Amino acid sequence: xxxxxxxxxxxxxxxxxxxILYKKIPKIHTGWFVVIxxxxxxxxxxxxxxxxxxxxxxxxxxxxxPGFNIDVSFYVDGLGLVFGLIISGxxxxxxxxxxxxxxxxxxxxxNFYVYLMLFMTAMLGVVxxxxxxxxxxxxxxTSISSFLLIAYWYARRQSxxxxxxxxxxxxxxxxAMLAAIIMLGIMGDTFSIRELFxxxxxxxxxxxxxxxxxxxxxxxxxxxxxxxxxIWLPDAMEAPTPISAYLxxxxxxxxxxxxxARFTPFFGGTxxxxxxxxxxxxxxxxxxxxxxVKQRDLKALLAFxxxxxxxxxxxxxxxxxxxxxxxxxxxAHLHAMAVLAAVFHLVNHATFKGSLFMVVGIVDHETGTRxxxxxxxxxxxxxxSFTLALIGxxxxxxxxxxNGFLSKELFFTGTLNASSLDIFRxxxxxxxxxxxxxxxxxxxxxxxxxxxxxxxxxxxxxxxxEKEAHExxxxxxxxxxxxxxxxxxxxxxxNVLSDYILEPMVASIxxxxxxxxxxxxxxxxxxxxxxxxxxxxxxxxxxxYLTLRKWMGLYNNLPRALTITNAYNxxxxxxxxxxxxxxxxxxxxxxxxxLRYIFVIFVLIVGTHLFMMDAFSFETANVANINLFEIILSxxxxxxxxxxxxxxxxxxxxxxxxxxxxxxxxxxxxxxAPDLALTQLAIExxxxxxxxVCFYHxxxxxxxxxxxxxxxxxxxxxxxxxxxxxxxALSANGHRIFPPISDFYLDAYExxxxxxxxxxxxxxxRALDTLLEIFVLCIAGLGVYTLVKVRLARGEKNENQ
Amino acid sequence: xxxxxxxxxxxxxxxxxxxxTFAAYLFFAGHHEPGGGFIGGIVIASALxxxxxxxxxxxxxxxxxxxxxxxxxxxxxxxxxxxxxxxLLGYPFLSHxxxxxxxxxxxxxxxxxxxxxxxxxxxAVVGATMTxxxxxxxDV
Numbered sequence: 001x002x003x004x005x006x007x008x009x010x011x012x013x014x015x016x017x018x019x020i021l022y023k024k025i026p027k028i029h030t031g032w033f034v035v036i037x038x039x040x041x042x043x044x045x046x047x048x049x050x051x052x053x054x055x056x057x058x059x060x061x062x063x064x065x066p067g068f069n070i071d072v073s074f075y076v077d078g079l080g081l082v083f084g085l086i087i088s089g090x091x092x093x094x095x096x097x098x099x100x101x102x103x104x105x106x107x108x109x110x111n112f113y114v115y116l117m118l119f120m121t122a123m124l125g126v127v128x129x130x131x132x133x134x135x136x137x138x139x140x141x142t143s144i145s146s147f148l149l150i151a152y153w154y155a156r157r158q159s160x161x162x163x164x165x166x167x168x169x170x171x172x173x174x175x176a177m178l179a180a181i182i183m184l185g186i187m188g189d190t191f192s193i194r195e196l197f198x199x200x201x202x203x204x205x206x207x208x209x210x211x212x213x214x215x216x217x218x219x220x221x222x223x224x225x226x227x228x229x230x231i232w233l234p235d236a237m238e239a240p241t242p243i244s245a246y247l248x249x250x251x252x253x254x255x256x257x258x259x260x261a262r263f264t265p266f267f268g269g270t271x272x273x274x275x276x277x278x279x280x281x282x283x284x285x286x287x288x289x290x291x292x293v294k295q296r297d298l299k300a301l302l303a304f305x306x307x308x309x310x311x312x313x314x315x316x317x318x319x320x321x322x323x324x325x326x327x328x329x330x331x332a333h334l335h336a337m338a339v340l341a342a343v344f345h346l347v348n349h350a351t352f353k354g355s356l357f358m359v360v361g362i363v364d365h366e367t368g369t370r371x372x373x374x375x376x377x378x379x380x381x382x383x384x385s386f387t388l389a390l391i392g393x394x395x396x397x398x399x400x401x402x403n404g405f406l407s408k409e410l411f412f413t414g415t416l417n418a419s420s421l422d423i424f425r426x427x428x429x430x431x432x433x434x435x436x437x438x439x440x441x442x443x444x445x446x447x448x449x450x451x452x453x454x455x456x457x458x459x460x461x462x463x464x465x466e467k468e469a470h471e472x473x474x475x476x477x478x479x480x481x482x483x484x485x486x487x488x489x490x491x492x493x494x495n496v497l498s499d500y501i502l503e504p505m506v507a508s509i510x511x512x513x514x515x516x517x518x519x520x521x522x523x524x525x526x527x528x529x530x531x532x533x534x535x536x537x538x539x540x541x542x543x544x545y546l547t548l549r550k551w552m553g554l555y556n557n558l559p560r561a562l563t564i565t566n567a568y569n570x571x572x573x574x575x576x577x578x579x580x581x582x583x584x585x586x587x588x589x590x591x592x593x594x595l596r597y598i599f600v601i602f603v604l605i606v607g608t609h610l611f612m613m614d615a616f617s618f619e620t621a622n623v624a625n626i627n628l629f630e631i632i633l634s635x636x637x638x639x640x641x642x643x644x645x646x647x648x649x650x651x652x653x654x655x656x657x658x659x660x661x662x663x664x665x666x667x668x669x670x671x672x673a674p675d676l677a678l679t680q681l682a683i684e685x686x687x688x689x690x691x692x693v694c695f696y697h698x699x700x701x702x703x704x705x706x707x708x709x710x711x712x713x714x715x716x717x718x719x720x721x722x723x724x725x726x727x728x729a730l731s732a733n734g735h736r737i738f739p740p741i742s743d744f745y746l747d748a749y750e751x752x753x754x755x756x757x758x759x760x761x762x763x764x765x766r767a768l769d770t771l772l773e774i775f776v777l778c779i780a781g782l783g784v785y786t787l788v789k790v791r792l793a794r795g796e797k798n799e800n801q
Numbered sequence: 802x803x804x805x806x807x808x809x810x811x812x813x814x815x816x817x818x819x820x821x822t823f824a825a826y827l828f829f830a831g832h833h834e835p836g837g838g839f840i841g842g843i844v845i846a847s848a849l850x851x852x853x854x855x856x857x858x859x860x861x862x863x864x865x866x867x868x869x870x871x872x873x874x875x876x877x878x879x880x881x882x883x884x885x886x887x888x889l890l891g892y893p894f895l896s897h898x899x900x901x902x903x904x905x906x907x908x909x910x911x912x913x914x915x916x917x918x919x920x921x922x923x924x925a926v927v928g929a930t931m932t933x934x935x936x937x938x939x940d941v
Contacts, residue, residue: 063893674835678827682843686930689850693938753899753913755833762837763915763922767895770839770918771880774925778873781929785870788936 078504173222224256241361278318284311338414368466377460838919842926876924
């Protein structure tokens with residue numbers, strides 16, 4: 001347990017007291033308490049910066065399940081640290097913003113902040129985990145907490161739809177990633193990322209290398225909303241705006257990028273990785289920017305813009321992975337610039353997109369709509385919001401003097417370098433990369449302009465807005481203003497950021513090149529092709545924006561039936577109807593049918609196995625002597641069982657079941673297992689009491705009306721189960737391959753200080769079993785409670801009607 | 802239907818104490834003799850069931866103001882926390898330890914952290930069992 005462990009789990013621990021704070025101190029907005037958590041994490045993580053900038057890393061390990069190579073080890077390097085800073089930094093601003101965005105009177109704040117804190121721990125866990133299994137655990141936790149946050153306003157149908165869509169798609173990807181993780185575990189015989197990377201060179205030839213790569217990428221692509229999995233992100237915009245700003249632009253959607261970056265040292269340098277990551281990234285970049293232009297809802301526009309920008313970063317990571325092919329030298333350095341551009345844009349995107357989301361939230365909050373057709377002319381009413389929107393949008397469009405310009409120039413450099421590659425068959429298709437990048441950037445420019453102009457210029461139409469527009473309170477303006485300030489500051493001082501933050505990050509993505517390079521980011525780099533590309537974007541983009549009306553109609557020609565969302569919807573409907581049919585076929589509502597299915601399957605599986613493996617054996621050598629007393633007990637047992645079946649009286653049946661229980665307890669006594677006997681007796685007593693309680697209300701036992709009372713299939717099934725269990729029991733005794741482990745427990749007194757071996761096993765050696773057993777008991781109790789109470793509640797309602 | 806069950810009630814109130822004492826014995830005997838948290842919990846539950854059978858539900862509830870659902874939660878929480886406690890000290894989850902300590906009056910006795918775990922088990926068992934029995938018997 002280290003401080004890092006504590007701070008990663010801090011949001012989770014804090015989540016426990018949020019509902020109490022919400023109930024006990026309703027006068028103060030709960031957000032004011034919550035904001036301390038991300039802030040303290042941010043400050044704590046800042047203390048790592050000097051160490052990381054010095055090229056060092058740190059690892060904190062906590063053993064968890066050492067037997068399976070699973071431990072909670074957190075690893076701090078450039079990549080993880082920057083993500084951690086973004087998560088906690090933007091997290092602080094988002095919580096601050098949400099204090100003004102969510103009303104403390106109307107909203108279920110305790111739910112909101114509990115989910116948010118859950119998410120924060122999950123996200124921090126993902127970026128710092130060194131163990132793949134732990135990483136997967138946190139990875140799925142991000143999906144679940146995101147589901148809860150998207151469905152925060154769960155009364156709305158669209159919110160539920162969006163939440164379900166996001167969860168189905170990202171968890172599907174998560175399963176793919178789990179398969180990849182298991183494959184990696186098989187390949188390297190470890191789940192530690194560090195140890196796996198150390199064996200990277202030998203594992204390239206492994207037959208599971210490519211399948212693991214593809215499955216891992218599916219996981220990363222679904223999370224980062226890459227084409228064709230991007231369809232969940234626009235629907236996720238049903239979440240409250242602080243959530244959209246936080247999860248769906250700055251943090252969670254970047255988890256996929258994190259994974260791609262994290263695994264670049266392992267998979268990078270191969271042709272498959274290069275093409276998959278670059279290709280999907282470019283496709284997403286282009287598709288997202290094309291669709292963003294057509295959106296009328298500002299948040300949907302930003303959602304598609306995020307999709308596009310994620311593709312941007314993804315493609316750069318793909319192109320930069322070529323550096324690992326060269327390993328060192330001038331060419332490697334050239335392509336490493338692409339990775340620098342990727343991480344640089346990652347930081348830039350978090351700043352400008354975070355602020356843009358918050359500004360759109362302000363517009364929504366103050367006017368009641370996000371529809372570009374209704375908005376307009378807000379410039380004079382909301383000047384501060386306008387300034388923030390302008391800064392964010394121009395940065396997104398890639399214009400100076402904002403940080404987006406720098407990373408976009410680097411992006412063009414990266415594409416031009418990639419197109420001149422002579423490996424990976426780039427000589428044939430390489431020219432496409434800069435072309436796609438340029439076209440996508442033109443559309444990026446257009447939607448950035450749309451965002452500002454349609455909202456803040458034009459005619460103010462108060463009659464179409466839901467409420468009179470006015471400037472937001474300062475508390476809502478401060479968080480985006482801080483981000484906008486960063487946007488400008490990074491433009492003027494990019495190399496401070498680069499030296500302290502970005503270079504360690506590149507070093508952890510391209511470890512082979514660590515220490516070999518020294519990047520210098522410049523705003524002015526002469527009359528290079530990149531600059532002309534930017535000028536071309538502004539010129540063509542402006543012309544296209546002015547003629548927007550003329551060609552917007554082209555979007556209507558896209559066939560609606562062929563969209564991916566449509567495919568998702570019909571797929572969902574199809575799955576639902578198929579599973580309904582399957583369920584209807586076997587869920588008849590009669591427990592005798594269920595028992596029949598269970599027993600038939602049991603007999604088929606176990607019986608076939610016993611037969612196929614030729615596993616039956618009957619060994620009398622190690623059987624103890626049977627004395628008269630045991631024979632009598634067995635006869636009583638058989639007699640009581642027979643009585644249960646034959647009797648027509650429920651009381652007699654209950655008594656016979658009780659007899660069975662007590663006879664089994666006597667067996668335990670005879671076989672010298674007093675603990676078991678004691679437990680069995682007590683349980684039997686409580687069970688009889690339970691019977692007494694509900695006996696009065698049970699219906700009378702009735703003979704089955706149909707048939708002659710003798711059902712041949714049932715007879716066969718029952719006999720088969722009985723015979724099979726006997727055979728298995730005999731075989732279990734006949735096969736003694738390994739020496740019994742009971743000798744270990746004989747040392748219970750030395751190991752656990754308990755003379756009672758059974759109890760030492762229960763409380764010390766196998767305490768987890770006991771713990772889970774009481775969980776089961778608790779769930780059973782609550783299950784009975786809800787079954788009874790829910791039915792009661794419904795009955796009362798009927799009475800009222 | 803109101804019956805005169807004075808004998809049952811008198812016997813029950815006396816024997817409930819005997820059973821509870823026995824339960825306490827079983828609980829503490831668990832480490833070296835037959836017994837333990839689970840069985841202790843079951844015996845406590847059976848004493849409570851006896852009381853509920855002899856008296857009516859309201860009377861017992863007035864004497865024992867416990868929400869058994871919450872009791873279950875407390876039990877599970879306690880058991881889990883004893884496991885987490887080991888993690889805080891850098892040992893695997895649910896590691897337990899024991900120590901022999903000499904007390905002024907009782908002499909040398911064994912103190913084991915697993916007792917805390919067992920307390921949690923007992924509370925969870927009592928809570929869950931009573932939840933089940935009471936919700937079924939309330940369902941008239």
